[in-house]
Amino acid sequence: MTNQIDYEEIGLKVGLEVHQQLDTSAKLFCQCKPELFKEEPEITFLRRLRPTQSELGQIDPAAYFEFQKGVKILYEADRQTACLVEMDEEPPHPLNMEAVETALTVALMMNATPVDEIHVMRKTVIDGSNTTGFQRTCIIALNGTIKVGQKTIPIQHISLEEDAARKTGEEGTTIRYRIDRLGIPLIEVATAPAINSPKEAGEVALAIGKILRATGKVKRGLGTIRQDLNISIKNGALTEIKGVQELELIPLVVEYEVQRQLNLIKISEELKKAEARPEDLKEEFFDVTEVFRQTACKVIRKALEKGQKVLAVKLPRFVGLLKRELMPGIRLGTEMADRARFWGRVGGIFHTDELPAYGITVQEVEALRKVVNAQEQDAVVFVADTIENATDALKAVLERAREAIKGVPEETRAANPDGTTRYMRPRPGAARMYPETDIPPIQLTEEHINKIRQYLPELPEQQLQRLMREYGLNQKLAKQLMDSEYAELFETIVKESQVSPTTVAAFLTETLKALQRERVQIEKVSENRLREMFNAVALGELTKEALPEVFTWLAQHEDKSLQDAIQSLGLKLLSEKEIEEIVDKAIQANRENIEKREKEAFKLIVSLVMREVRGKANPEKAIEIIKRKLEKQEGS
Ligand SMILES: [Zn+2]
Secondary structure (H helix, E strand, C coil): CCCCCCCCCCCCCCEEEEEEEECCCCCCCCCCCCCCCCCCEEEEEECCCCEEEECCCCCCCHHHHHHCCCEEEEEEEEECCCCCCCCCCCCCCCCCCCCCHHHHHHCCCCCCCCECCCCCEEEEEECCCCCCCCCEEEEEEEEEEEEEEEEEEEEEEEEEEECEEEEEEEECCECCCCCCCCHHHHHHHHHHHCCCCCHHHHHHHHHHHHHHHCCCCECCCCCCCCEEEEEEECCCCCEEEEEECHHHHHHHHHHHHHHEEEEEHHHHHHHHHHCCCCCCCCCCCCEEEEEEEECCCCCHHHHHCCEEEEEEECCCCCCCCCCCEEEECEEEHHHHHHHHHHHHCCCCEHHHCCEECCCHHHHHHHHHHHHHCCCCCCEEEEEEEEEHHCCCHHHHHHHHHHHHHHCCCCCCEECEEEEEEECCCCCECCEEEEEECCHHHHCCCCCHHHHHHHHCCCCHHHHHHHHHHHHHHCCHHHHHHHHHCCCCHHHHHHHHHCCHHHHHHHHHHHHHHHHHHCCCCCHCCCCCHHHHHHHHHHHHCCCHHHHHHHHHHHHHCCCCCCCHHHHHCCCCCCHHHHHHHHHHHHHHHHHHHHHCCCHHHHHHHHHHHHHHHCCCCHHHHHHHHHHHHHHHHHHH
16 A cells, blocks of 8 residues: 555545534424434334436436335434424425524635525435435525635535435335434535645644534534545546544545545556456356355355345456455455445345355356356456346446446445445436425525624634633643633633633633543533532632532532532531641641651641641642641740
8 A cells, every 4th residue: 555645646636515513493494493302203104215307307317226126215203303394295484594694604704705595406315315305405605715724725605405314224125214303404515626635634624613613503513514525636536425424534534535546546557458348348147056056155055045046247357356455444346346235236246356265165166267258367256146136236346347447436435434435326417406496585685794794703713812812821722622612611701700711721621521531421510500610619619629529520410509519529618717727636746746857847737737628628728827827836
């Protein structure tokens, strides 16, 4: 594998689409709560997937294929999070203006130009994730820019769209979807393909995410943000990668896709050198069932017991290439298997590059090669299934093999959690959008835009500078605060409690993160409780040293008050008189030591007293009392 890739040299171009759920009080086209439910569904209904014909008269080939497979969808709903709109029994209500204003805020923060009129469009959706067969989307603004380091990244458009239903299972040809997520407002920010390295892709995604968060109107947590990537290199092809959920993964996804395309280009060069030609990849399928009549391979035996067949095809001059790794764990053979699964509904494929294995013997491989008349430089692929499925699967394998001679195929891939990707479907053609006739266009007036412009939130960079300047925070702490959910709360606490800003910031970032690592459920403590805690510190009712302990207790006792925590933990602060008594007692008990080792007396008493008053007294206060008492001793 190439370690040092010159991304400029290979002409890497990446475009990013960020999809972020908005934290509105209702969904985009109805009044339902934009939340997910965990309980059993109250309502279920079954639909057959049908290919939607766009008004321009084109049928999406992938949609038609799914339709042919006879896929049915079982939708699950509850009454809090779905109504007749989500069930496609009622037309959509007017566009949610709270969502529009948030999108406009983002647009203006990115220097984009709002459209004069918002037109809601329908985008064909083929997988059943939308009860209507399309997703509603509308462009809010065009042609923005953001600064990322020294570079200006063009933003092509900022749009609003409805989120899709979420898949909860699949049994045979029935797919289950939950429609609670359907209709949650999503903002989409799409950059131009102006990103030129994996690292930069991560930085741009981070910068966009920060601007979105600065509006204070976006949902937080896993699953609330999804990024799609368009990646291409010189002599490669445009690959669309869907559904990267974690920001940290973006540079890796780009890196792997570059590796994949470079390796596919290399394979294509080798095939051309070996004089492999697409027209030599013929749809000649051999029934090789007899070869495996006595096989020890479990998968094949199971198929034969069901009366299925083993079909094989020859890939001339492909020997050794199917086991070639494209990115970690993904080989050319894996890509052929993905295609076979998608178009042929088979469990997988076998190929001679990985044999003998899986109970298949050398003798069986030799017999197989003989039947299909394979030469030394040819690979053989075979499938055990019904003749119909196996034929479709092998056709898809041949198609992938022809593409391998040409180079990199254009396709849509889905991101895996480890940063690699898998085949999802062919890249959809154009003409997938047509107007939503149930919603009239909405005019955006200059007055409306200007009003939003007046109240734009600070840009992340400005906020960072201000936190450092106004509160004397160092850059690291200010950055951590902005990455946390507590930047706003921080300012409130500092203003009302007068506790030192650094103490508050460190607690809200480093301390809470540490507690989270110790499995304290930090989200269980409300912002109001946090404010009370710092106010108690300011009033001398609580020491700042006791804050983590109090916080942990409150996280475990959600319905209890701060006073309950102080009481229960025995943290009630000692009165001055009580501290004096403890100091007196310590001095009394160590009188001899004090007289003998006058110089160390102070240290000794401090350590004894602290052991008793830790968390129950302000340390400065205790030290002051010790000093006073010891001076008295000397004087007497
Ligand atoms: Zn609804």
